[in-house]
Amino acid sequence: MKAFVMRTPGGLDRLEIADRADPGEPGPGEVRVALHATSLNYHDLLVATGQFPAADGRVLMSDGAGVVEAVGSGVTEFKPRDHVVSCFFPQWQDGLPQTPVGSFAGVPGDGIDGFAVSHAVRSVHAFTHAPNGWSYAEAATITTAGLTAWRALVSDGALKAGDVVLALGTGGVSIAALQIAKLMGAAVVITSSSDEKLERARALGADRVVNYRQHPDWGTKVRDWTGGRGVDHVLEIGGPGTLAQSIEAVRVGGHISLIGVLTGLGGEVPTGQLMTKQARLQGLIVGNRRQQQEFVAALNLSSIRPVIDRRFTFEQLPEALAYQERGVHFGKICVEW
Known part of the structure; x- marks a missing residue:
């Protein structure tokens, strides 16, 4: 069977399709799944380019959606x-x-082989049911981006109707957060450097938008929109380069989910400002299986569908990653086969 693998030391020109032995029938407590789609995340790009070292020949991609072919005892x-x-x-x-x-x-596509492959045999605990009626590509957006947004807002943030959410950027996590927040009756503010993307966010229900290049003090602007109170939740995607503005925007006692590191893995934290706000700054990386099951249950009761910017074929995975690297997408990028 075919699998997309990386070759060390990494780089998009070092990705290749390799032949792998069929995994065979599932053993006790295992399932055999025919994979049909994956979605791209920043983590996948870091692995593919060698910025997150992985074993030579590692099968790529953390997200995978497909159909069960057989189950073990x-x-x-x-x-x-x-x-x-x-x-x-x-x-x-x-x-x-x-x-x-x-x-x-233990993460697929990093410490263990991922889902850029036609078939996989894994523990029953490696999957959950997909939302009813969703395509394979749509379902593949849940694993990383969708669950991260759900955990940040609902599992950890205890989001409630009437809250105000600030989501940075228009990537997969932030657009999923916009959809979840509106489903829960919250108001949403979205940031971007692109006016075109901001208008698309408005069309999805964003209540306020701000171009952070035109307004470098966007944290103050967002706080002013709330009458000086500040927002209840921030999905902090940028990291050290944007954290100070996120703290400026959050209310006293508010919740900041530190999710992304787009501006670097380390930097200065304005501790005095954070203490004055008495805000909760919580780092998080995706979530657990139970949270994913709860997210799927909520999706089954909603009309939400993920926003997919572009779809690529299996053979186009390096092209898809290059497109992701350009940072021009809105929502998710998917690969189908």
Whole structure:
């Protein structure tokens, strides 16, 4: 069978399609899944370009959606023909993480082989059901971006109707957060450097938008929009380069989810400002399987569909990653086969 793998030391010109042995039939507690789609995340780009070192020949991509072909003995949660979607941390089933998850040792497409492959046999705990009626590409957006937004706002943030959410940028996490927040009856502010993207965000329901290049003090502008109170939740995607403005925008006692590192892995934290706001700054990396199941249950009761910017074929995975690297997308980028 065909699989898309990376060759060390990494780089988009070092990706190749390789032949891999068929994984065979599932053993006890396992499922065999025919994969049909993946979606791209910043983490995948870091692995593919060698910025996150991975083993030579590693099968790429953390997100995977497909259909169950067979189940092993003892499996009752799934049956053949069920549509499923992968879990980012298959070893983290529920509750709080007991060990640091930042090593990515058990993450598909990084510490273990990913889902850019035709078939996979994995533990039953490596998947959840996909939302009813969703395409494979749509379902593939849940694993990383969708679950991150859900955990930030609902599982950790206890989002409620009437809250105000600030989401930075128009990538997969922020657009998913916009959709979740509007579903929950919250107001949403979106930032971007592109007026065209901001107008698209308005069309999806964003209540306020701000071009951060035109307004470098966007944190103050956002706070002013709330009458000086500040927003209840911030999805902080940028990292050290944007954190000060996020703290400026948040209300006293508000919640900042530190999700992204687009401006770097380290930098100065305005501790005095954070203390004065008495805000909660929480780092998070995706979520656990139970949270994904809760997210899917909520999606099954809604009319939400993920925003997919572009779709590529399996053979076009390097092209898709190059498109992602340009940073011009709105929502998710998917690969289907």
